[in-house]
Amino acid sequence: MPHVLLVDDEAALRDSLTYSLVKEGYQVTTAADGLTALKQFHKEVPDLIILDLMLPQIDGMELCWRIRAFSNIPILMLTAKDQDIDKVWGLEAGADDYITKPFNTRELLARIKAVLRGRAVGQQSK
Amino acid sequence: MKRGLAIPIRWNSIYQKLLVTYLALTALGTSILAAYILWSFHVYFMQTRQVEIDSWTTALSESVADALEEKDLQRVDLLVQRYGAPETITLRVFSSEGRLLSTSSPDVDRQITNWLQIPGVKAALQNQPQHGIAKGILSNDDRLYAARPIFRKGRLLGVLRMSITLEQLQRQFRTVIFTVLGTLILTLLLCALISEWLARSIARPIQAMCYFAIQVGGGHLGERLNIRQNDELGQLATELNRMSQRLASLDHERRAFLANVSHELRTPVSNVQVTLEALENGAIEEPELRDRFIQTAQEETTRLSRLIKDLLDLGRLEAGVTSLEQQPIKLRDLIDRSLRAVESRMRAKGIHISREIPDVQLQGDPERLLQAFLNILDNAIKYSVVDAQIWVSGQIEASQIVVQIRDQGPGISKSDLPRIFEQFYTADPSRTKGSGTGLGLAIARRIVEAHGGSIKASNSTTRGAIFSIRLPLKTSI
Numbered sequence: 001m002p003h004v005l006l007v008d009d010e011a012a013l014r015d016s017l018t019y020s021l022v023k024e025g026y027q028v029t030t031a032a033d034g035l036t037a038l039k040q041f042h043k044e045v046p047d048l049i050i051l052d053l054m055l056p057q058i059d060g061m062e063l064c065w066r067i068r069a070f071s072n073i074p075i076l077m078l079t080a081k082d083q084d085i086d087k088v089w090g091l092e093a094g095a096d097d098y099i100t101k102p103f104n105t106r107e108l109l110a111r112i113k114a115v116l117r118g119r120a121v122g123q124q125s126k
Numbered sequence: 127m128k129r130g131l132a133i134p135i136r137w138n139s140i141y142q143k144l145l146v147t148y149l150a151l152t153a154l155g156t157s158i159l160a161a162y163i164l165w166s167f168h169v170y171f172m173q174t175r176q177v178e179i180d181s182w183t184t185a186l187s188e189s190v191a192d193a194l195e196e197k198d199l200q201r202v203d204l205l206v207q208r209y210g211a212p213e214t215i216t217l218r219v220f221s222s223e224g225r226l227l228s229t230s231s232p233d234v235d236r237q238i239t240n241w242l243q244i245p246g247v248k249a250a251l252q253n254q255p256q257h258g259i260a261k262g263i264l265s266n267d268d269r270l271y272a273a274r275p276i277f278r279k280g281r282l283l284g285v286l287r288m289s290i291t292l293e294q295l296q297r298q299f300r301t302v303i304f305t306v307l308g309t310l311i312l313t314l315l316l317c318a319l320i321s322e323w324l325a326r327s328i329a330r331p332i333q334a335m336c337y338f339a340i341q342v343g344g345g346h347l348g349e350r351l352n353i354r355q356n357d358e359l360g361q362l363a364t365e366l367n368r369m370s371q372r373l374a375s376l377d378h379e380r381r382a383f384l385a386n387v388s389h390e391l392r393t394p395v396s397n398v399q400v401t402l403e404a405l406e407n408g409a410i411e412e413p414e415l416r417d418r419f420i421q422t423a424q425e426e427t428t429r430l431s432r433l434i435k436d437l438l439d440l441g442r443l444e445a446g447v448t449s450l451e452q453q454p455i456k457l458r459d460l461i462d463r464s465l466r467a468v469e470s471r472m473r474a475k476g477i478h479i480s481r482e483i484p485d486v487q488l489q490g491d492p493e494r495l496l497q498a499f500l501n502i503l504d505n506a507i508k509y510s511v512v513d514a515q516i517w518v519s520g521q522i523e524a525s526q527i528v529v530q531i532r533d534q535g536p537g538i539s540k541s542d543l544p545r546i547f548e549q550f551y552t553a554d555p556s557r558t559k560g561s562g563t564g565l566g567l568a569i570a571r572r573i574v575e576a577h578g579g580s581i582k583a584s585n586s587t588t589r590g591a592i593f594s595i596r597l598p599l600k601t602s603i
Binding site: 010012013015016017019020023054080081082083100101102103104105106 | 385388389390392393395396397398399400401403404405407408409415418419422425426
């Protein structure tokens with residue numbers, strides 16, 4: 001059962017997206033801000049992170065940099081920032097995918113699968 | 127900004143106009159000056175010669191008179207020969223009847239029959255000395271002459287006529303004319319060079335500013351003109367730069383605002399979509415989840431519609447579309463209405479309110495002003511802790527009323543103070559805490575400013591933030 005860490009300051013989104021993820025067979029941990037996310041990460045390293053960009057305390061972009069400093073874990077950015085430059089920065093910061101809100105839950109689930117599959121193939125070929 | 131600095135040839139351009147004007151003025155001025163100098167030289171030389179020849183004839187006529195008195199024609203001849211010179215100075219002595227007695231140029235004079243036609247002779251025979259300029263006898267050169275009657279003891283003895291050629295003088299004068307004309311042309315050339323430089327130095331910055339205006343007008347905001355001059359053109363360039371910077375910053379604000387609006391609208395829409403999709407994915411089967419998700423969807427929809435309402439309000443206030451009602455308002459009633467509207471929220475948080483408003487009248491739109499006060503009260507309640515106090519007080523200052531709303535919250539940090547009335551600016555980076563849209567204070571400021579007032583945020587010396595709303599009082603008519 002793959003473990004997903006969902007970081008978003010919108011309680012409504014955390015609540016309902018968690019339901020859909022669990023239903024799809026993922027184990028889900030949530031965090032409402034960057035600092036909590038970092039603590040959660042150290043407590044139990046997830047298989048994938050879904051990361052919002054505008055977060056209290058530690059901004060999503062910075063969190064991505066920090067995690068990339070020591071980990072290669074798949075990161076999926078999920079944010080309402082839709083400008084091209086944000087997407088470029090997000091991917092440059094080390095995100096594996098960048099999804100803009102509003103989004104379709106099915107598409108998000110498909111992308112999570114795709115990213116995890118990519119990682120699995122990468123690890124096999126090593 | 128290098129392109130377009132070359133000045134195109136256009137006959138009505140400033141450069142051409144300046145150049146033509148400068149050249150015409152200098153040409154006119156120097157020509158008049160040169161003409162005056164030549165004319166006055168000429169007059170001066172002529173007068174000098176005339177005076178000379180007058181004094182010579184006066185002196186000679188005395189000697190000739192002596193000789194004539196003694197009827198010594200030989201001495202007269204001697205005098206005439208001594209003082210006359212071939213071609214240049216001609217001397218003639220006539221008898222009182224007009225007969226030629228002696229001449230310094232007998233070869234020419236032999237051909238003359240009627241001496242009375244020679245200028246000055248006739249007048250001198252009638253006792254009138256005369257002088258002037260005349261053509262030479264039988265020659266074409268200009269000559270200066272003086273004819274003088276010779277008197278002795280009241281009796282006319284004869285006439286002395288002297289003439290000198292002006293050829294030499296004219297030759298000299300021609301040299302002077304050429305010198306002056308040469309200087310004139312040289313001066314004009316120099317003036318043309320200086321005028322060209324001057325015209326260019328004025329036309330170039332104007333041209334640059336013209337090009338700059340086209341650039342800014344075409345949307346290249348934030349460009350800078352590099353014209354450093356201490357005159358009006360320099361000042362104009364500075365103002366154009368300021369305008370360009372202002373436009374650039376407004377454009378930047380507009381873009382940032384649009385990006386913010388986009389973000390703020392996307393978030394609740396996304397929340398509704400995810401929640402509905404969770405219901406679709408099966409949450410609808412579980413009563414507890416279903417109720418919670420439906421409530422979430424409703425809350426997010428409310429949030430979205432409140433945001434849209436605030437955006438429209440702000441847009442209308444900024445565009446000046448909303449016409450404000452103008453009616454007398456009792457400030458105390460207005461404040462009481464706003465306090466009643468937030469009463470339940472304050473009671474829920476255990477917040478106490480203290481109100482001290484003087485009984486004054488304002489002029490304006492009561493609904494709009496109510497909205498402004500509510501937005502500020504909302505903000506105060508949002509940052510108040512449980513069991514805190516909020517003070518609402520009013521003070522008359524000259525023709526204005528200053529309403530202060532003070533809370534016991536954490537206050538506003540120095541870096542946030544100048545930006546607190548900006549759209550979507552909140553001290554909280556995630557923006558989602560509380561119920562605000564991030565537009566409340568911006569709307570409050572627009573409303574107060576539309577009423578001719580101002581709004582200011584500061585920190586209390588003890589604890590908490592103070593919002594001071596300054597509004598003009600209704601003038602009693």
